[in-house]
Amino acid sequence: MKDYLTIATVEGVRIYALVTTNLVQQVTKLHHCSHVASAALGRAMTGALLLAATMKDKERVNLRFVGDGPIGEIIADAEGSKVRGYVEHPDIFLPPKNGKLDVGGAVGSGNLVVTRYLLNAEPFTGYCELKNGEIADDLTYYLYKSEQTPASVALGVLVNPEGEVVVAGGFFIQAMPGARDEVLAKLEDNVLHIPYVTQLLKMGYTPEKIIGTLGEGLQVDIKESIEVGFECRCSRQKIADALGALDKSALQEMSEDEITEAHCDFCNTTYQFTKDEIRAILNRK
Ligand code: ZN
Numbered sequence: 001m002k003d004y005l006t007i008a009t010v011e012g013v014r015i016y017a018l019v020t021t022n023l024v025q026q027v028t029k030l031h032h033c034s035h036v037a038s039a040a041l042g043r044a045m046t047g048a049l050l051l052a053a054t055m056k057d058k059e060r061v062n063l064r065f066v067g068d069g070p071i072g073e074i075i076a077d078a079e080g081s082k083v084r085g086y087v088e089h090p091d092i093f094l095p096p097k098n099g100k101l102d103v104g105g106a107v108g109s110g111n112l113v114v115t116r117y118l119l120n121a122e123p124f125t126g127y128c129e130l131k132n133g134e135i136a137d138d139l140t141y142y143l144y145k146s147e148q149t150p151a152s153v154a155l156g157v158l159v160n161p162e163g164e165v166v167v168a169g170g171f172f173i174q175a176m177p178g179a180r181d182e183v184l185a186k187l188e189d190n191v192l193h194i195p196y197v198t199q200l201l202k203m204g205y206t207p208e209k210i211i212g213t214l215g216e217g218l219q220v221d222i223k224e225s226i227e228v229g230f231e232c233r234c235s236r237q238k239i240a241d242a243l244g245a246l247d248k249s250a251l252q253e254m255s256e257d258e259i260t261e262a263h264c265d266f267c268n269t270t271y272q273f274t275k276d277e278i279r280a281i282l283n284r285k
Contacts, residue, residue: 001019001021001204001206002019002022002227003018003019003020003021003022003023003227003228003229004018004019004207004225004226004227004228005017005018005049005050005053005081005207005225005226005228006018006206006207006208006211006222006223006224006225006226007053007222007223007224007225007226008208008211008215008220008221008222008223009176009221009223010183010187010211010214010215010218010219010220010221011179011180011183011218011219012175012176012178012179012180012183013173013174013175013176013179013183013184013187014054014173014174014175014176015171015172015173015174015211015214015215016050016053016054016171016172016174017169017170017171017172017207017208017210017211017214018046018049018050018053018169018170018171018207018228019167019168019169019201019206019207020042020045020046020049020083020168020169020170020228021165021166021167021168021169021201022229023045023083023168023228023229023230024038024041024042024045024046024157024165024168025164025165025168026230027041027042027045027084027085027086027230028041028042028165030267030268031086031087031090031268032090032091033087033090033091034090034091034092034093034163035093035101035159035163036071036092036093036094036101036102036103036106037071037087037089037090037091037092037106038157038159038163038165039101039103039157039159040065040071040074040087040103040106040107040135041074041076041085041086041087041090042155042157042165042168043103043134043135043136043155043156043157043168043170044063044065044074044075044076044085044135045076045078045083045084045085045230046155046157046168046169046170047063047076047135047136047139047153047155047170048061048062048063048076048077048078048083048085049078049081049083049228050153050170050171050172051063051078051114051116051139051172052078052079052080052081052083053172053226054172054174055116055118056118056119057080058079058080058119059079059080059116059117059118059119060077060078060079060116060117061077061078061079061114061115061116061117062075062076062077062114062115062116062117063075063076063077063112063113063114063139064112064113064114064115065107065110065112065130065133065135065138066110066111066112066113067107067108067109067110067111067130067133068108068109068110069105069106069107069108069109069133070089070092070094070106070108071087071088071089071092071106071107072087072088072089073087073088074086074087074088074107074135075087075265075266077266079233081226081227081228081229082228082229082230082231082233083228083229083230083231084230084231084232084233084266084267085266086265086266092106094106101159103133103134103135104132104133104134105133106133107130107133107134107135108130108133109129109130109133110129110130111127111128111129111130112127112128112129112130112138112139112141112142113125113126113127114126114127114142114146126142126146126147127142127146128141128142128145128146135155136153136154136155136170137153139153139155140152140153149174150174150175151172151173151174151175152172152173152187152188152191153170153171153172153173154170154171154172154191154196154197155169155170155197156168156169156170156196156197156198156201157198158198158201158202166202167198167201167202168198168201169197169198169201169207169210170197171197171207171210171211171214173187173191173214183218186217186218187214187215187218190213190214190215190216190217191214194213194214197210200213207225208222208225232264232266232267232269234264234266234267234269236271239262239264239271240273240277240281242262243260243262243273243278243281244281244284244285248282248285251278251281251282251285252282254273254275254278255275255278255279255282256275257275257278258274258275259272259273259274259275260272260273260275260278261273
């Protein structure tokens with residue numbers, strides 16, 4: 001199955017569901033993630049795509065899970081249908097908790113910081129304390145607490161004993177103003193009675209079928225589906241621009257080295273600049 005996201009309305013409620021197995025496999029391999037780091041990063045990137053789906057094209061959302069646990073910071077960044085992310089300590093190992101990967105233990109307690117980069121407006125940053133470090137609950141809690149949006153977020157990444165990502169995906173239920181109480185109650189009941197999202201995906205459920213299951217007994221109206229994937233927006237030019245923003249003394253110092261290396265944490269790419277290139281940047285200042 002390709003990675004894609006489906007948007008539907010269910011009697012005044014918007015439901016987004018997506019499968020992200022391929023992109024989570026790709027990114028967690030790129031960062032050499034352990035089992036628990038794969039689950040944490042996969043959930044965070046899937047969540048970022050869900051929030052980005054509620055925004056306009058070219059708008060961007062950045063999630064930072066800043067906890068005191070051994071994984072360090074988790075960063076996920078989505079713009080439209082593209083996402084990227086990384087974790088500070090991708091190689092951590094934690095024993096499973098109740099037979100499941102202990103993402104909450106890896107993240108610990110701290111804050112979730114959400115920045116939305118909007119078109120025609122200043123970026124908006126909100127934050128709240130982490131609910132339990134399990135990512136989905138933290139996002140649900142953030143949306144309620146900081147953005148006054150009642151929503152329900154579910155995220156799942158299944159990792160096999162060899163450390164490979166088997167399935168990944170999630171859904172997001174967002175009540176629109178005027179949604180009827182009985183519809184919300186029915187959805188809430190459906191959410192409680194369906195299997196985990198990883199189980200659904202393992203059974204081969206598509207995003208449409210997940211939405212159909214969530215909206216059982218209600219009028220489900222599928223709107224559209226969008227392909228999603230990993231993409232890093234970094235480039236040599238962007239790094240050069242960032243170097244150009246440094247002060248002269250820092251560039252002067254760099255220009256004494258044969259090679260200056262700049263690393264993009266999102267895609268693990270290292271860009272090299274020769275001393276002549278650094279001098280050229282310096283001269284342009
Ligand atoms: Zn990059």
